[in-house]
Amino acid sequence: MSARAFPATPEYTGLNTPLGEEYELRGLAVAGELPAEVAGSFFRATPDPAFPPYLEDGGAVLSGDGMVSALHFSGGRVDLTMRFVETERHRAELAAGRALFGRYRNPFTDQPEARGLDRTVANTTPVWHAGRLLMTKEDGRPYRVHPRTLATLGRYDFGGLLKSETVTAHVRIDPDSGEMFFFGYEADGLASTKVAYCIADAQGNLRREQWFDAPYCALMHDFAITRRYALFPVYPTTCDLARLRAGGDHWVHEPQRDSWLGVLPRYGAVRELRWFRGPQGASCFHVMNAFEDEAGRIHLDQCLANVNAFPFIQRASGLQVAPGETGARLARWSIDLEDGSERVTETVIGPPGDLPVIPASVQGRPYEHAWMLTMNPEMQGPPVAGGPVGVMFNTLLRMDLRGGPPQALALPPGQCFNEPVHVPGARKGHEGWLLLIVDEQLGPVDFRHALWVLDAGRISAGPVARVAIPHRLRPQVHGWWVSEARLQAAD
Numbered sequence: 001m002s003a004r005a006f007p008a009t010p011e012y013t014g015l016n017t018p019l020g021e022e023y024e025l026r027g028l029a030v031a032g033e034l035p036a037e038v039a040g041s042f043f044r045a046t047p048d049p050a051f052p053p054y055l056e057d058g059g060a061v062l063s064g065d066g067m068v069s070a071l072h073f074s075g076g077r078v079d080l081t082m083r084f085v086e087t088e089r090h091r092a093e094l095a096a097g098r099a100l101f102g103r104y105r106n107p108f109t110d111q112p113e114a115r116g117l118d119r120t121v122a123n124t125t126p127v128w129h130a131g132r133l134l135m136t137k138e139d140g141r142p143y144r145v146h147p148r149t150l151a152t153l154g155r156y157d158f159g160g161l162l163k164s165e166t167v168t169a170h171v172r173i174d175p176d177s178g179e180m181f182f183f184g185y186e187a188d189g190l191a192s193t194k195v196a197y198c199i200a201d202a203q204g205n206l207r208r209e210q211w212f213d214a215p216y217c218a219l220m221h222d223f224a225i226t227r228r229y230a231l232f233p234v235y236p237t238t239c240d241l242a243r244l245r246a247g248g249d250h251w252v253h254e255p256q257r258d259s260w261l262g263v264l265p266r267y268g269a270v271r272e273l274r275w276f277r278g279p280q281g282a283s284c285f286h287v288m289n290a291f292e293d294e295a296g297r298i299h300l301d302q303c304l305a306n307v308n309a310f311p312f313i314q315r316a317s318g319l320q321v322a323p324g325e326t327g328a329r330l331a332r333w334s335i336d337l338e339d340g341s342e343r344v345t346e347t348v349i350g351p352p353g354d355l356p357v358i359p360a361s362v363q364g365r366p367y368e369h370a371w372m373l374t375m376n377p378e379m380q381g382p383p384v385a386g387g388p389v390g391v392m393f394n395t396l397l398r399m400d401l402r403g404g405p406p407q408a409l410a411l412p413p414g415q416c417f418n419e420p421v422h423v424p425g426a427r428k429g430h431e432g433w434l435l436l437i438v439d440e441q442l443g444p445v446d447f448r449h450a451l452w453v454l455d456a457g458r459i460s461a462g463p464v465a466r467v468a469i470p471h472r473l474r475p476q477v478h479g480w481w482v483s484e485a486r487l488q489a490a491d
């Protein structure tokens with residue numbers, strides 16, 4: 001097999017075709033008018049395997065080497081830079097000229113040369129905090145990247161203070177204090193129930209790290225904060241060390257097992273953690289937001305389903321669930337710390353969807369609007385194949401959390417959305433802007449890409465500006481917006 005001959009499977013074909021190219025494109029063509037507030041960088045995380053696998057692995061789409069890209073907006077000009085994150089894993093494979101790491105999050109399937117090396121690929125979320133850009137993936141510690149050049153500066157462990165071996169790709173930043181709240185699961189190794197809960201201050205100093213045990217070792221992809229609490233949802237996609245040692249899958253979904261919501265005062269001690277029971281078999285990757293209401297009840301809004309959405313995890317679990325039968329919904333879990341209940345109460349507040357986005361200013365607060373991606377149930381024709389779960393979303397929704405109807409922007413067949421980022425508006429009452437990549441399939445292996453700028457309050461009106469991207473792009477996982485003022489403050 002040549003260095004770039006990838007298997008003809010969904011993980012490596014069509015929109016998911018590995019690209020593996022670092023490049024800079026200057027002065028991209030802009031149609032329409034870029035809003036003045038859109039000045040800064042849209043950082044994107046894209047998995048892109050440098051070498052073909054030596055084992056069949058349905059999770060491979062999550063194991064691709066981290067690529068970080070920046071779409072930089074300045075004075076009406078747009079530049080794009082794309083670079084590999086130079087993880088220990090990527091450098092070792094480059095040196096060997098072939099893949100050294102085996103199945104998704106299973107080091108027992110690695111080549112001997114990989115032993116002892118950091119396995120993470122830093123491919124999930126570019127996190128900006130305290131003037132630092134960190135490329136994260138939940139199976140390891142972040143890698144710090146230079147925000148202008150995208151050069152990798154090395155693994156990041158908060159100046160040697162962090163004890164957890166892992167850091168989530170879904171940190172939460174308090175809009176008032178600037179503190180970053182985060183966690184790491186499997187904090188001391190494979191299949192461990194240990195979870196680290198950490199707080200970094202507005203300057204990025206690690207102020208607190210406490211460990212607790214989850215009810216079982218679970219895929220804890222996201223969490224939430226409110227003004228006073230940290231919330232840890234636990235869904236029964238579980239890991240087992242014996243299975244890993246046998247060369248098996250990291251994750252299996254267990255539909256008969258309970259889900260849980262851990263509730264801890266944000267600045268409390270982990271002995272104060274209380275667990276509330278949720279529905280059996282639930283699965284969620286992304287929390288939209290969480291908040292406390294005037295009565296002190298705690299609400300967690302999440303893109304929930306009755307089964308893990310990843311086809312490779314369903315296969316490993318012996319589950320076959322049709323896309324329309326997953327029970328997917330936007331769900332609110334509510335708890336009252338005072339009423340003696342030990343269960344969450346669920347309310348369905350919206351349709352199926354994922355990749356929710358809120359303004360950074362309402363993190364952990366009562367909020368009115370949010371955006372997420374979904375499938376248009378009326379679309380004529382199949383959705384575009386690609387991305388981590390095999391199909392791409394074709395509709396953007398603006399949700400009204402006060403109870404009004406959603407506003408939608410549906411793409412025609414053959415087009416799909418990647419996750420948006422939100423850019424705050426300057427005018428009072430303006431909801432800001434959304435930036436997102438739109439992929440268009442022109443043929444089996446032929447795609448065209450553009451960045452769209454939408455008025456966040458009027459998404460149905462379509463883009464106010466489009467930026468043509470004359471280069472193939474692989475599907476993005478998550479992104480992050482950093483204003484030019486913040487970039488300059490960090491220069």
Ligand SMILES: [Fe+2]
Pocket residue numbers: 169170221285286478
């Ligand atoms: Fe995520």
